[in-house]
Amino acid sequence: MTARIREFLKNRKDEGPCLVVDIDVVRENYVAFANALPDTKVFYAVKANPAPEILKLLAGLGSSFDVASVSETETVLAAGATPDRISYGNTIKKESEIASAFKLGVTLFAVDCEAEVEKVARAAPGSRVICRIHCDGTGSEWPLSRKFGCEPEFAADILELAHKRGLIAHGISFHVGSQQHNVEAWDRALASTAAIFRACAERGISLAMVNLGGGFPAKYLRKTPKLESYGKAIFRALRRHFGNRIPETIIEPGRGLVGNAGVIEAEVVLIAKRSPEDETRWVYLDIGKFHGLAETIDESIRYPIKTRKDRDEMAPCIVAGPTCDSVDVLYEKNPYPLPVSLAIGDKVLIEATGAYTTTYSSIGFNGYPPLRQYVI
Numbered sequence: 552m553t554a555r556i557r558e559f560l561k562n563r564k565d566e567g568p569c570l571v572v573d574i575d576v577v578r579e580n581y582v583a584f585a586n587a588l589p590d591t592k593v594f595y596a597v598k599a600n601p602a603p604e605i606l607k608l609l610a611g612l613g614s615s616f617d618v619a620s621v622s623e624t625e626t627v628l629a630a631g632a633t634p635d636r637i638s639y640g641n642t643i644k645k646e647s648e649i650a651s652a653f654k655l656g657v658t659l660f661a662v663d664c665e666a667e668v669e670k671v672a673r674a675a676p677g678s679r680v681i682c683r684i685h686c687d688g689t690g691s692e693w694p695l696s697r698k699f700g701c702e703p704e705f706a707a708d709i710l711e712l713a714h715k716r717g718l719i720a721h722g723i724s725f726h727v728g729s730q731q732h733n734v735e736a737w738d739r740a741l742a743s744t745a746a747i748f749r750a751c752a753e754r755g756i757s758l759a760m761v762n763l764g765g766g767f768p769a770k771y772l773r774k775t776p777k778l779e780s781y782g783k784a785i786f787r788a789l790r791r792h793f794g795n796r797i798p799e800t801i802i803e804p805g806r807g808l809v810g811n812a813g814v815i816e817a818e819v820v821l822i823a824k825r826s827p828e829d830e831t832r833w834v835y836l837d838i839g840k841f842h843g844l845a846e847t848i849d850e851s852i853r854y855p856i857k858t859r860k861d862r863d864e865m866a867p868c869i870v871a872g873p874t875c876d877s878v879d880v881l882y883e884k885n886p887y888p889l890p891v892s893l894a895i896g897d898k899v900l901i902e903a904t905g906a907y908t909t910t911y912s913s914i915g916f917n918g919y920p921p922l923r924q925y926v927i
């Protein structure tokens with residue numbers, strides 16, 4: 552919570568939940584990444600928060616971008632980035648989408664199987680391809696495993712096929728899982744990556760780039776290691792596996808760049824006990840799983856929730872959203888301590904919500920509008 556956000560919320564006139572993002576924090580985070588990994592280019596993962604103000608700021612600071620669709624590509628271009636600063640990182644693309652991105656000037660695509668190589672070869676001839684390998688996501692709170700990436704032993708075959716089809720076999724990518732707490736999580740993937748670099752070299756293909764993905768955490772309730780520690784651990788792993796021949800590297804932070812830049816202000820709609828002897832209160836907010844807090848699925852991400860009464864006595868609550876759907880419960884298995892004095896109509900602040908909120912908000916379930924966002 553920054554002074555600028557506090558001031559903005561104090562003067563706010565409109566009703567309903569909203570996310571306020573302090574753009575200065577995004578700028579500070581970008582600089583922190585540049586310092587922690589000085590030889591690595593930043594490709595912002597646009598899906599974390601595609602607000603035009605954020606994209607413009609990052610484009611101006613020299614950032615590159617990781618996109619997953621044609622529409623994200625267009626948004627990034629409109630923000631002032633050139634297509635050579637775009638990586639199309641989604642491994643699941645229609646051939647028509649590849650063609651559209653290629654027409655817009657994108658020439659860097661991720662693949663993780665042979666069928667996708669064939670598509671890129673047809674729709675974006677001569678482009679560079681990065682082969683994504685599978686990571687199990689251990690140590691992360693929001694794993695991106697299984698659905699993406701080939702087994703590392705298969706990567707050289709996929710890249711060789713790309714080479715045969717006239718594409719440039721450019722490198723390897725992986726994602727160690729989002730909100731990754733273990734700074735050593737990159738080590739195993741880099742060991743596999745170095746082996747793939749050697750296997751390709753034996754086939755006469757020289758790979759140039761390692762895409763280290765995202766995974767850098769935002770600070771929620773749990774303590775997280777410093778960004779500096781991630782930078783050091785990654786550099787040590789690169790040295791360990793590549794020796795003096797460290798390839799070009801890029802990172803794709805999403806959460807780590809924008810997560811802590813935003814705060815949601817919401818309101819208590821109802822507080823209820825289900826029976827007189829019930830200890831646990833149900834606290835219903837005017838925001839829930841359908842309005843941007845989708846990452847509370849399985850109670851994976853536990854946001855800091857602050858009220859003006861946090862010095863009062865606390866008691867565990869079940870926290871839920873306002874809609875007529877019983878999955879719209881944020882925290883129940885692990886009840887959330889909130890002040891006993893909390894009352895209907897009180898405002899609550901949900902912190903570190905700058906990433907993965909606005910875009911997860913439904914367009915009007917039960918008539919609730921999408922989450923409003925102010926970038927200040």
Ligand SMILES: *Cc1c(COP(=O)(O)O)cnc(C)c1O
Binds near residue numbers: 726
């Ligand atoms: C979502 C995503 C990212 C960003 O991950 P964070 O953990 O938010 O940093 C990076 N790369 C790819 C390919 C992604 O899908």
